[in-house]
Amino acid sequence: MNKFAITIIVLFSILLISSSLIAENKTVSDTLNTAAVLEKETTEQHDLPSPYMVLPFIILLTMIATGPLFYHHFWETNYPKIAIALGAVTVTYYLVFLQDTHSLIHTAAEYLSFIALLASLFVAAGGIFINIDKKSTPWLNAGILLFGACIANIIGTTGASMLLIRPFIKVNKHRIKPYHIVFFIFLVSNIGGALTPIGDPPLFLGFLRGVEFFWVIQHVWYIWLPTMAVVLVIFLIIDFRNLSESEEEVNYTGKFEFKGGKSVIYLAIIVISVFIDPAVMSWVPSLAPLPIGIREIIMFSVVFLAYQTADDEILKSNEFDFEPIKEVAYLFVGIFATMIPALQLISYEANVLGDRLTPGMFYFATGFLSAFLDNAPTYLNFLSAEMGKFGLNVNDFLEVIKFSELYPIYLSAISVAAVFFGAMTYIGNGPNFMVKSISERAGIKMPSFFGYLIKYALPILLPIYIIIWAIFYYNQV
């Protein structure tokens, strides 16, 4: 935990330096809240970063992809230092050369929101023990995946993943293969959460900007449903084939066991706290210029309380360890920092080319980038570009509502792409990495970064996503 504590101290030092610089420049009003800070910053003009500054991001992505494959020991020992060092290069460039502290505090706020949500869901779900003592069948597996995909819209893809990954592995322990986990990542950790703003962070950012809560389900369900169905059918076909290869005589009681009621309360607190934001509830106080809000404080408190009050036996049964969330925290501190130049350059190009971009182009651009970058800022940048195309301002709450009513096809394209394409790689969405890590600790040899992409994501998901484009977004203006 020492290294983790040092990283957090380094991160907060960066935040404090940024905050104090901002305070000195009086560029941020005292009354701004975290969301408003983000809004204001996007409206302010700064010099564009040099395209060469995308290099730290490319290096980090390349190392995440190749490290576990070709220099495993070096990577396992040094990935925290590498992620922080590459992030520090970008932070230094913004502080010293661009003197753009706004982008840094913006990113710090997004990172803290991201890690607060992931960490709190991870710890709360770690205090819940579910055991389904039934024979693993393809139908039971499909049922668990469908259930997980549905509850992802209530407790988020991270919450659903953390809650169900262990029971899913246990049910299949006599015949589990990597594809079980891969389909779990596809459906529960990503695609499932496309129906509500709680499901996945990009949709929540849209909600904070003005997209109505039920807009997503109204405009995406008819894409979500067939996609879920097709992916589930593919899973069933593969799972039935696997079943015939591995018939085994085991006695099952058929019992369903659930322990950890306290942690369910913590999960509920996390879900409710998602809405405790000054942009949603006006009575919520702002902590600006700090890049953290009441919501994040509640979530970090849940991390502490949920761990302290969890049942020891449940933690032992779940083999609870902070390592998976530490890995996400380290890697994503680097990813969030190094992707700032990439996102700004993409946003600039999207705004310049806005007039020529169709919903189909927005769909693929958002999707491709969401597979490799964090999908939340990607969504926001393309929302800004789409609205700019029609002379609307993403920072105006009423104009976002107007945009969602007048041009639903554009908003639908980036909403679907941001969530669905997160399943294309391990780094496409936060829970992907955590599910992989938990599975490896359970003794499952997971595919490498490229193995996942080439063997599963490209042949299974990409054709489905292309069909979605052809049916729903091709030739739409």
Next chain:
Amino acid sequence: MKTLKEVLEKKITGLYYGNRVLLPFSCHVLKLNIERDLITDFSPCCKGVHISETEGFLEIYFHDYKDLGESVGKYEKIKMIVVEKGKDVFDPKNRIPIALNPIENHVLEIEQLDDNIIFIE
């Protein structure tokens, strides 16, 4: 040398010093999991883990870890699939999942994995 059965029944503990584990029995190790490392290659050319059998005990060196007491979390365990020395390795019934838990004063708890903990063979 004690048998694995005896060690599990009498709850006899092993030892660990830094990255070195001493088990008071002899066995064939088929699969080992520490943290997220899944190790099945125990050949001399592989640097991850080295197993050496000495009279009276079995030594395992984890080259990628400095101190097992620090590396293995409070609720985590080192998990292994083993077969007691002298028994048929090819008979699935002889394969026993065990867990090693480094606690204070270099003591290493050895127990059979219960059903709640997932370790895929």
